[in-house]
Amino acid sequence: MQRPFLHPPAEAIRLESVLYALADPVRLEIVRRLVTGDCPLNCSTAAPAHLPKSTQSHHFQILREAGLIQSERRGTEVVNSLRLDEIEAKFPGVVAAILKAAKPLKCPDAEKSGS
Amino acid sequence: MQRPFLHPPAEAIRLESVLYALADPVRLEIVRRLVTGDCPLNCSTAAPAHLPKSTQSHHFQILREAGLIQSERRGTEVVNSLRLDEIEAKFPGVVAAILKAAKPLKCPDAEKSGS
DNA sequence: TCAATAGTTCGATAATCTTGAACTACGGGA
DNA sequence: TCCCGTAGTTCAAGATTATCGAACTATTGA
Numbered sequence: 001m002q003r004p005f006l007h008p009p010a011e012a013i014r015l016e017s018v019l020y021a022l023a024d025p026v027r028l029e030i031v032r033r034l035v036t037g038d039c040p041l042n043c044s045t046a047a048p049a050h051l052p053k054s055t056q057s058h059h060f061q062i063l064r065e066a067g068l069i070q071s072e073r074r075g076t077e078v079v080n081s082l083r084l085d086e087i088e089a090k091f092p093g094v095v096a097a098i099l100k101a102a103k104p105l106k107c108p109d110a111e112k113s114g115s
Numbered sequence: 116m117q118r119p120f121l122h123p124p125a126e127a128i129r130l131e132s133v134l135y136a137l138a139d140p141v142r143l144e145i146v147r148r149l150v151t152g153d154c155p156l157n158c159s160t161a162a163p164a165h166l167p168k169s170t171q172s173h174h175f176q177i178l179r180e181a182g183l184i185q186s187e188r189r190g191t192e193v194v195n196s197l198r199l200d201e202i203e204a205k206f207p208g209v210v211a212a213i214l215k216a217a218k219p220l221k222c223p224d225a226e227k228s229g230s
Numbered sequence: 231t232c233a234a235t236a237g238t239t240c241g242a243t244a245a246t247c248t249t250g251a252a253c254t255a256c257g258g259g260a
Numbered sequence: 261t262c263c264c265g266t267a268g269t270t271c272a273a274g275a276t277t278a279t280c281g282a283a284c285t286a287t288t289g290a
Contacts, residue, residue, distance in 0.1 A: 015216050016138050023135035043268065052249050057269055076256045076267050093212035101130050101206035158237065167280050172238055191236050191287045 005064060005071045010086040013067035018087065018094070021066035026051065027059050028102050031068060034082050035099055042077040068095075120179060120186045125201040128182035133202065133209070136181035141166065142174050143217050146183060149197050150214055157192040183210075 022028050030046050047056040060080065063069045068087065069080045087095050137143050145161050162171040175195065178184045183202065184195045202210050 015213070015218075016140050016143065019134050019143075019213065020138035023131050023138050025131055028131065028134075044266095053268065054249055054251090054270085055247085058247075058249095060268090073255085073268095076265095078268065091212070091216035093208060094216055097206070097208035097212045098130070098134065101209055103130075159235095168237065169239080169280055169282090170278085173278075173280095175237090188237095188286085191234095193237065 005073075007064060007070055008067045010067070010083075010090065013087065013090055015091055015094070017066040018068060018091065021063050021068050022095075022098055024059070024062075026055075027063055028098075030059065030063065031082065031095075032099060032102055034069065034080060035084070041080050042074075043080065044077075046080060122179060122185055123182045125182070125198075125205065128202065128205055130206055130209070132181040133183060133206065136178050136183050137210075137213055139174065139177075141170075142178055143213075145174065145178065146197065146210075147214060147217055149184065149195060150199070156195050157189075158195065159192075161195060 022031065026048060029048060033046050034041060043056055043060055044053075047059065051059075060069070060071065060078075063080075064071055067083060070083055071078050071080050073079075084095065137146065141163060144163060148161050149156060158171055158175055159168075162174065166174075175184070175186065175193075178195075179186055182198060185198055186193050186195050188194075199210065
């Protein structure tokens with residue numbers, strides 16, 4: 001068994017880790033996609049498609065360890081969801097303000113939904 | 116002349132850089148001290164005292180390049196001030212929420228103001 | 231001019247990020 | 261049940277970045 005996902009309890013979530021996780025354009029985009037909910041939540045679809053799988057996995061690990069997302073194996077894929085309530089309870093307004101200020105990432109994903 | 120300080124114009128300030136700058140406990144503490152204004156604003160007093168000067172300088176450079184602070188030589192010391200208005204205009208509520216959520220850094224600075 | 235103070239720059243080591251390659255886990259046939 | 265395809269993880273190596281002592285620069289004051 002691949003070691004199960006490690007999720008920090010709410011008390012252990014640190015502001016610095018949350019900020020660090022969101023300080024990367026790719027991870028910020030992942031969180032943005034998860035919160036808008038306009039796409040399935042597995043890793044491949046939530047991450048920019050042009051990235052290697054290993055890099056995607058690394059970013060999800062950081063988001064997980066920061067306490068921003070929760071990952072759960074569902075069949076062959078991993079379903080990710082945001083832990084917005086817990087983060088909001090600990091750091092009111094932080095993630096909301098960041099997401100409001102975040103612009104969609106410009107990347108080779110650009111599908112038909114042109115700007 | 117030591118090359119003068121580089122400050123990005125407001126338009127060039129990126130959310131990711133701001134978050135990255137604030138994701139470090141030391142830098143978050145520096146910003147916290149600058150905003151409470153309960154101490155002079157030069158580098159040595161704004162940074163945790165136990166840190167080597169070179170490390171302090173590095174942190175101030177990152178804060179500067181992120182657009183969070185403005186540095187100006189005043190005699191033999193460097194005076195730092197926050198660019199809160201510009202950041203607030205670009206990313207409303209972000210820094211305010213972060214500062215509200217930030218706890219004072221526990222460090223060997225601990226003066227008589229015991230917890 | 232000399233010494234002291236406040237920061238910066240340099241150089242080396244350590245830690246972290248990125249990515250290809252190999253591996254693990256699960257589901258679907260035949 | 262065995263084999264294959266899909267979805268992610270883990271490993272290893274090179275590239276970035278952080279930390280900190282040592283040397284350097286800038287400014288003030290005696």
